[in-house]
Amino acid sequence: MEELYRPRKHQAAIEENLARFSVLVCHRRFGKTVLSVNRLIRQARETEMTDWRGAYIAPLYKQAKAVVWDHLKHFCGVGLDGCDVKFNESELRADFKNGSRIRLFGANNPDSLRGLYLDAVVFDEVAQMPYRVWSEVVRPALSDRRGWALFIGTPQGKNALYQLWNRAGADEDWFTAMYRASETGVLHPDELDAARREMSPEEYEQEFECSFTAAIRGAYFGGLLGDLEREGRVGAVPVDPTMPVHTAWDLGMSDSTSIWFVQAAPGGEYRAVDYYEASGEGLEHYAKVLDAKGYKYGRHIAPHDIRVRELGTGRSRLETAMRLGIRFDICPNIPVQDGINAVRQMLPRFRFDAGRCEAGIDALRHYRREFNDRAGDFMPRPVHDWTSHAVDAFRYFAVGFREPTRGTRPDRTANDYNPFGEAS
Known part of the structure; x- marks a missing residue:
């Protein structure tokens, strides 16, 4: 035959x-x-x-x-x-x-x-x-x-x-x-x-480029993460002991607290080397987590509401963190959509450790706009769900991280994102 x-x-x-x-x-x-x-x-x-x-x-x-x-x-x-x-x-x-x-x-x-x-x-x-x-x-x-x-x-x-x-x-x-x-x-x-x-970018990424996440309806970062995967920028990323590890936090009490651990490499590359998330814990728990990881830390970035005083203690979480040895930089309070745009600008410069950052990467992939079924269109705001804490912490890094660099203003953010379009 x-x-x-x-x-x-x-x-x-x-x-x-x-x-x-x-x-x-x-x-x-x-x-x-x-x-x-x-x-x-x-x-x-x-x-x-x-x-x-x-x-x-x-x-x-x-x-x-x-x-x-x-x-x-x-x-x-x-x-x-x-x-x-x-x-x-x-x-x-x-x-x-x-x-x-x-x-x-x-x-x-x-x-x-x-x-x-x-x-x-x-x-x-x-x-x-x-x-x-x-x-x-x-x-x-x-x-x-x-x-x-x-x-x-x-x-x-x-x-x-x-x-x-x-x-x-x-x-x-x-x-x-x-x-x-x-x-x-x-x-x-x-x-x-x-x-x-003929196809939407998300559909094409799914059907022809084998993206597990790009076709999530309304995903903010699916296409960018698909690009990083194809470029080999999601994989094993070892921690460089000669460089500080910076952290960015989204703080919660009854809900989750999320922490990204990032190294800023020479040449403008950022390396997400670790991620941690837990819920129902106080700042003492997260201070112990930082100690247990044993990294040499640089800057710690927190949202603006860390200054709010708690009714039970009369102290702000910023003051509590300082007592625990964590000195936070406060992220500027800008609109969420501007922060999302800042993330979009910075993501192409990132590498992610696929193992230690798996949960955080999943959240970035699934973060999406809310869809109004009655209107048949997307709302101008993101869905608030399990993805929000990890993405908020990453957004605070994109907006708030400042790295002293020769010849630049000390208050200039790392991605130079300016939502008001002013000259930098």
Whole structure:
């Protein structure tokens, strides 16, 4: 029988590196479905196991039939001399001459998978599935025969695909790979330019540049963080012991207090080396946190309301902090939108430690404008939710950090942001 599948360069590289569990995050039209179908077919034909069983799971059963069934029949060689497969149309099942089977399923009916054993499974468009289909149903089905799983998809925010991507990246037994349209060359540049013109920036970042967060509706910083990731500026960022660590705080009592730890490197680069957040704690707790981290500290930046005196003690938190050995610089009190613009100006100069700053980065990614469903448009203010404290602290750094530099005024902020447009 003639050869029906010849992998592209990136597909061939994937096949050489796949592990027992693999997560592939790929741009649209990459060819991930074709790759996955052919891996199942090859395993079904080459296995020496008795009654080998493979499954291809799409978000919906009708999607499996519409997208995968024709591919499966084509690459099995239906209608060609030497085809060793019989197809059951009612069950979307391919039966091989050696006793192997490949069957299509929909994640919308996970009970159809219960009680089965599996040697191989492909999850297609994992972002549209509940995570429990994997953890509760399919993972146990692979156990007794030590089967493998391949997860493929394009991001759609933080969901099952994102969970698997993060989980896999921390485990040596898993393989992960991300393929962006700007890097693979699979799609012609003219086609990408046309898609970019027709789509919103957030949609394009999601579908073609594999951003987990850029398509969050109304996100303020999703595109900028996507740029930092592509430039390799989100990863391991060691603390330089020769430079001070500056902190920026959003102070809360009943709600969260957030602290960013940043080093200002020569050449105007900023390195977010750590992040901490807790709730319901007094300043004594955070003073101990600073001591425990053991950094050589520079400036500490706080919001303007740190001067407000508390009813219970008659002292302001600024005075309490000074008693604990923390001397705060007070961030100027400017409108929130001006602070957001200051963050936008400063973000391209940042590097983030992906591990220590994970929670803070997530907050920056998800910080978004409020949407008015009745008006069908965004409000001029951000949503106040779990993201607010981390972003407020980062905003105070962008607005309030001052670094003494030869030849500049001592009151000039690091990003030179001026909401009033005056000459600096």
